[in-house]
Amino acid sequence: MFEFHLKKNEGPGGPRLGEMRTRRGLVHTPAFMPVGTYATVKTLTPEELRDLGAQIILCNVYHLHLRPGVEAIAALGGLNRFMHWDGPILTDSGGYQIFSLAPFRTTTEEGVTFRSHLDGSLNFLTPEAVVGLQEALGVDIMVVLDECPGYPAPEAEVHRAAELTLKWARQSLAARNRETALLAVVQGGMLPELRREQAQAMSELGFDGYCLGGLSVGEDKELTWAMVDVTAPLLPAAKPRYLMGLGTPEDLVEGVARGMDLFDCVLPTRNARNGMAFTTFGRVVIKNAAYTQDPGPLDQSCGCYTCRHFSRAYLRHLFAAREILAYRLLTLHNLYYYFNLMAGMREAVAQGRFASFRQEFYQNRLQGGNARG
Amino acid sequence: MFEFHLKKNEGPGGPRLGEMRTRRGLVHTPAFMPVGTYATVKTLTPEELRDLGAQIILCNVYHLHLRPGVEAIAALGGLNRFMHWDGPILTDSGGYQIFSLAPFRTTTEEGVTFRSHLDGSLNFLTPEAVVGLQEALGVDIMVVLDECPGYPAPEAEVHRAAELTLKWARQSLAARNRETALLAVVQGGMLPELRREQAQAMSELGFDGYCLGGLSVGEDKELTWAMVDVTAPLLPAAKPRYLMGLGTPEDLVEGVARGMDLFDCVLPTRNARNGMAFTTFGRVVIKNAAYTQDPGPLDQSCGCYTCRHFSRAYLRHLFAAREILAYRLLTLHNLYYYFNLMAGMREAVAQGRFASFRQEFYQNRLQGGNARG
Numbered sequence: 001m002f003e004f005h006l007k008k009n010e011g012p013g014g015p016r017l018g019e020m021r022t023r024r025g026l027v028h029t030p031a032f033m034p035v036g037t038y039a040t041v042k043t044l045t046p047e048e049l050r051d052l053g054a055q056i057i058l059c060n061v062y063h064l065h066l067r068p069g070v071e072a073i074a075a076l077g078g079l080n081r082f083m084h085w086d087g088p089i090l091t092d093s094g095g096y097q098i099f100s101l102a103p104f105r106t107t108t109e110e111g112v113t114f115r116s117h118l119d120g121s122l123n124f125l126t127p128e129a130v131v132g133l134q135e136a137l138g139v140d141i142m143v144v145l146d147e148c149p150g151y152p153a154p155e156a157e158v159h160r161a162a163e164l165t166l167k168w169a170r171q172s173l174a175a176r177n178r179e180t181a182l183l184a185v186v187q188g189g190m191l192p193e194l195r196r197e198q199a200q201a202m203s204e205l206g207f208d209g210y211c212l213g214g215l216s217v218g219e220d221k222e223l224t225w226a227m228v229d230v231t232a233p234l235l236p237a238a239k240p241r242y243l244m245g246l247g248t249p250e251d252l253v254e255g256v257a258r259g260m261d262l263f264d265c266v267l268p269t270r271n272a273r274n275g276m277a278f279t280t281f282g283r284v285v286i287k288n289a290a291y292t293q294d295p296g297p298l299d300q301s302c303g304c305y306t307c308r309h310f311s312r313a314y315l316r317h318l319f320a321a322r323e324i325l326a327y328r329l330l331t332l333h334n335l336y337y338y339f340n341l342m343a344g345m346r347e348a349v350a351q352g353r354f355a356s357f358r359q360e361f362y363q364n365r366l367q368g369g370n371a372r373g
Numbered sequence: 374m375f376e377f378h379l380k381k382n383e384g385p386g387g388p389r390l391g392e393m394r395t396r397r398g399l400v401h402t403p404a405f406m407p408v409g410t411y412a413t414v415k416t417l418t419p420e421e422l423r424d425l426g427a428q429i430i431l432c433n434v435y436h437l438h439l440r441p442g443v444e445a446i447a448a449l450g451g452l453n454r455f456m457h458w459d460g461p462i463l464t465d466s467g468g469y470q471i472f473s474l475a476p477f478r479t480t481t482e483e484g485v486t487f488r489s490h491l492d493g494s495l496n497f498l499t500p501e502a503v504v505g506l507q508e509a510l511g512v513d514i515m516v517v518l519d520e521c522p523g524y525p526a527p528e529a530e531v532h533r534a535a536e537l538t539l540k541w542a543r544q545s546l547a548a549r550n551r552e553t554a555l556l557a558v559v560q561g562g563m564l565p566e567l568r569r570e571q572a573q574a575m576s577e578l579g580f581d582g583y584c585l586g587g588l589s590v591g592e593d594k595e596l597t598w599a600m601v602d603v604t605a606p607l608l609p610a611a612k613p614r615y616l617m618g619l620g621t622p623e624d625l626v627e628g629v630a631r632g633m634d635l636f637d638c639v640l641p642t643r644n645a646r647n648g649m650a651f652t653t654f655g656r657v658v659i660k661n662a663a664y665t666q667d668p669g670p671l672d673q674s675c676g677c678y679t680c681r682h683f684s685r686a687y688l689r690h691l692f693a694a695r696e697i698l699a700y701r702l703l704t705l706h707n708l709y710y711y712f713n714l715m716a717g718m719r720e721a722v723a724q725g726r727f728a729s730f731r732q733e734f735y736q737n738r739l740q741g742g743n744a745r746g
Contacts, residue, residue: 292441
């Protein structure tokens with residue numbers, strides 16, 4: 001069971017409001033999916049995720065395949081039971097992780113051979129096998145195996161990767177059991193014409209949704225958004241669109257402005273563990289000596305658990321002492337900020353005032369910059 | 374405000390039941406105090422501590438003095454507010470930390486000079502200064518600065534340390550402001566006669582309670598309990614007795630059997646972060662390969678959050694991936710086990726069946742050993 005209802009659509013390539021129905025619950029879009037690489041959104045319990053406002057989480061087939069192994073998880077009742085999360089899970093196919101993490105990889109028409117970044121062991125995956133792994137995990141939404149070209153890359157290489165991704169997408173569709181939603185990945189590097197062709201060809205295949213892949217791989221932001229702009233209007237309006245891996249707060253706002261429905265990124269969780277908090281007024285690097293005696297919260301306007309109970313001075317102290325509670329408290333805050341930002345955007349789209357929301361978002365940051373300066 | 378009510382006492386040197394009243398709430402004794410070295414019980418929030426059953430926590434003056442500094446905490450409203458814990462806090466004086474952690478130390482009649490284990494900076498503390506630091510933190514229960522001899526140590530050295538501790542205890546009493554409870558530390562190494570003398574002399578000074586210090590410093594367990602046995606009957610029955618730093622589950626049972634009221638130890642929290650869980654049936658080292666596919670909880674008979682929701686296989690996976698959630702979940706479990714053990718002992722003492730409780734405790738462990746073997 002998988003359905004997507006588009007509740008509001010401000011023209012092709014404009015902000016959208018939707019509802020994604022899965023076996024494990026509803027997802028109001030646009031939505032941010034926190035990343036649970038190894039079957040845990042780092043530092044948090046599933047109950048905390050729910051309380052923060054997580055509707056759906058993302059896990060990585062690449063990582064779980066290498067450790068502890070998909071078979072092991074399946075034998076223990078599937079990924080949801082394994083990690084005690086009863087909401088929807090989307091898994092990505094591993095295409096991007098093989099591209100970015102594997103110390104060795106070689107691709108043929110049949111599939112991709114790569115070495116594990118953990119132990120160097122040799123692995124071979126076909127598009128069909130990747131669908132099988134995701135089905136075995138028992139997740140709600142799968143993504144097809146794709147080939148992600150680097151940047152910059154020779155045009156011929158970008159074309160070859162896109163064609164292979166399209167071929168594999170057809171094979172993935174044929175291989176799946178139809179009980180789980182399957183999303184295609186639109187590649188095409190930074191070549192607008194190729195992106196358009198890919199978007200059209202993928203759309204004709206009739207997937208449950210469409211990912212924009214191969215972006216934020218080193219190119220300028222303007223180029224990223226140009227690629228989104230040429231792709232989005234060609235995708236079927238009635239299907240969800242997932243902008244893979246982009247996730248600064250600015251990226252989320254710009255992605256929603258361009259009609260994207262789903263987002264994921266390690267930024268709120270990873271930066272939390274590095275001592276960086278996202279706030280309404282910009283970023284706070286809690287390790288700075290300036291906060292040693294600061295009795296105020298991370299963000300005056302924030303209602304999260306961390307901001308309600310702990311001072312910047314205490315958080316800075318925890319970081320200096322490398323206390324695990326520091327990583328928890330900043331992760332809680334950052335995800336609260338992200339989910340709050342998404343909820344704010346959904347409300348703004350619903351009320352037809354997204355443009356002013358976007359303007360205010362940037363104005364707050366400018367003020368924060370002055371206040372801190 | 375500080376009162377101790379002895380509700381039940383099975384003879385001198387036998388199990389006791391009591392109630393310690395502080396400004397920040399009631400403590401039912403015998404009680405275990407989790408250790409919050411740097412103003413955080415590692416990995417947990419104060420709310421989680423409460424839910425687990427923590428009645429009082431211990432913090433270390435030595436550590437907080439070096440980082441972030443007592444003045445800084447006082448300026449931010451005191452230790453309770455700093456760390457968002459509204460229950461009672463006991464601070465130890467730092468005597469043991471100076472003895473065990475400082476790379477250099479030298480003691481005179483006036484006080485102790487030591488180098489910080491963090492940055493090598495030189496520090497000097499007098500008994501009066503240590504009382505002042507604890508008062509500045511605003512805690513409920515303070516401990517006097519003591520001198521902890523090593524083991525084995527020359528008899529003359531043990532005598533010198535005990536006499537200095539007694540002298541400093543008098544000075545500490547004179548220095549304190551009487552709003553905060555103050556506990557003496559009974560030293561005396563492994564010399565029964567000296568322990569007796571110290572216990573009597575300290576008792577005559579009229580402290581709010583008495584700590585047994587300088588134990589578990591390398592001596593055999595039999596010797597530890599022999600020292601407890603000679604000391605306990607000489608302490609005033611109407612005051613709480615705190616057995617410092619001893620904290621295996623067996624230690625807690627043996628300590629309660631000998632009339633101890635308060636305990637602290639890093640074991641449940643530290644061992645959790647090293648992958649060791651305390652259970653009714655003995656210890657579980659979660660990293661063992663034997664648990665790779667184990668769908669059962671850490672402890673079949675445990676009702677903690679971790680045991681209700683997560684398998685040994687999942688916990689082992691989290692440990693292998695060095696996920697912070699692993700440290701949290703095992704810490705939750707271990708402290709739940711400790712608080713549960715203490716509650717069980719309080720109930721057993723109340724019902725006059727502590728002897729059978731103790732017997733059952735050891736029988737469960739033997740069965741666990743067989744079951745695992």
